[in-house]
Amino acid sequence: MRIDVVTIFPGYFDALELSLMGKARDRGLIDLHVHDLRESAHDKHRTVDDTPTGGGAGMVMKPEPWGQALDGILPESEDPLIIFPSPAGDVFTQAMARELAHEQHLVFGCGRYEGIDHRVFDEYAERGRVRLVSIGDYVLNGGEVASIAMIEAIGRLLPGVVGNPDSLVEESHESGLLEYPSYTKPAEWRGRRVPDVLLSGNHAAIDAWRHEQSVERTRRVRPDLLGD
Numbered sequence: 001m002r003i004d005v006v007t008i009f010p011g012y013f014d015a016l017e018l019s020l021m022g023k024a025r026d027r028g029l030i031d032l033h034v035h036d037l038r039e040s041a042h043d044k045h046r047t048v049d050d051t052p053t054g055g056g057a058g059m060v061m062k063p064e065p066w067g068q069a070l071d072g073i074l075p076e077s078e079d080p081l082i083i084f085p086s087p088a089g090d091v092f093t094q095a096m097a098r099e100l101a102h103e104q105h106l107v108f109g110c111g112r113y114e115g116i117d118h119r120v121f122d123e124y125a126e127r128g129r130v131r132l133v134s135i136g137d138y139v140l141n142g143g144e145v146a147s148i149a150m151i152e153a154i155g156r157l158l159p160g161v162v163g164n165p166d167s168l169v170e171e172s173h174e175s176g177l178l179e180y181p182s183y184t185k186p187a188e189w190r191g192r193r194v195p196d197v198l199l200s201g202n203h204a205a206i207d208a209w210r211h212e213q214s215v216e217r218t219r220r221v222r223p224d225l226l227g228d
């Protein structure tokens with residue numbers, strides 16, 4: 001999958017050189033290109049923002065640098081999807097991650113300040129596919145952290161990125177339930193024992209216990225997921 005990111009803080013994306021995402025890039029499974037929006041701003045101070053038309057607090061990102069940056073990226077593929085992280089967007093879920101993992105080319109446009117001049121969304125929605133996506137009901141300082149979260153959630157679903165695909169199946173949200181608690185050795189730590197059933201070797205009993213734990217945890221922490 002090709003992923004382009006446009007941001008005024010390219011350094012945030014250094015995190016994607018680490019761990020599984022870094023390995024996936026080294027192996028050519030994820031082709032990530034990070035672009036500094038200021039390289040598309042041509043005045044002396046490389047200005048990317050201005051005061052809101054009509055008044056109000058804060059600053060709004062100017063359309064011209066966004067136009068130049070996106071026009072340079074979009075011809076790289078047939079049918080790219082541009083995602084603008086925004087608290088005003090559709091909420092990102094595991095189901096959306098699965099859907100987006102089928103895309104050939106994602107472009108993340110990271111807004112800052114009070115957001116991006118709305119004509120940028122209109123321009124690219126008319127020319128192709130654009131989505132505003134929120135990672136939750138809270139406000140971040142910009143789209144960078146939200147993009148990293150989405151890139152990781154999508155990237156780990158690409159074939160070959162996670163070594164053992166079985167580990168994708170039993171995770172929280174994949175089945176609609178939260179994951180059951182996990183334990184490793186030693187069997188006793190600070191007087192706390194691993195539940196006996198996990199030491200029993202009885203796989204049917206272990207599966208049943210884990211399922212019960214998932215249902216109980218989901219009912220307690222996220223009853224909304226059960227729809228009751």
Ligand code: ADE
Pocket residue numbers: 085086087133134135136137138139140141142143146
């Ligand atoms: N930008 C600021 N807050 C955000 C959020 N919750 N999700 C996505 N992008 C954002």
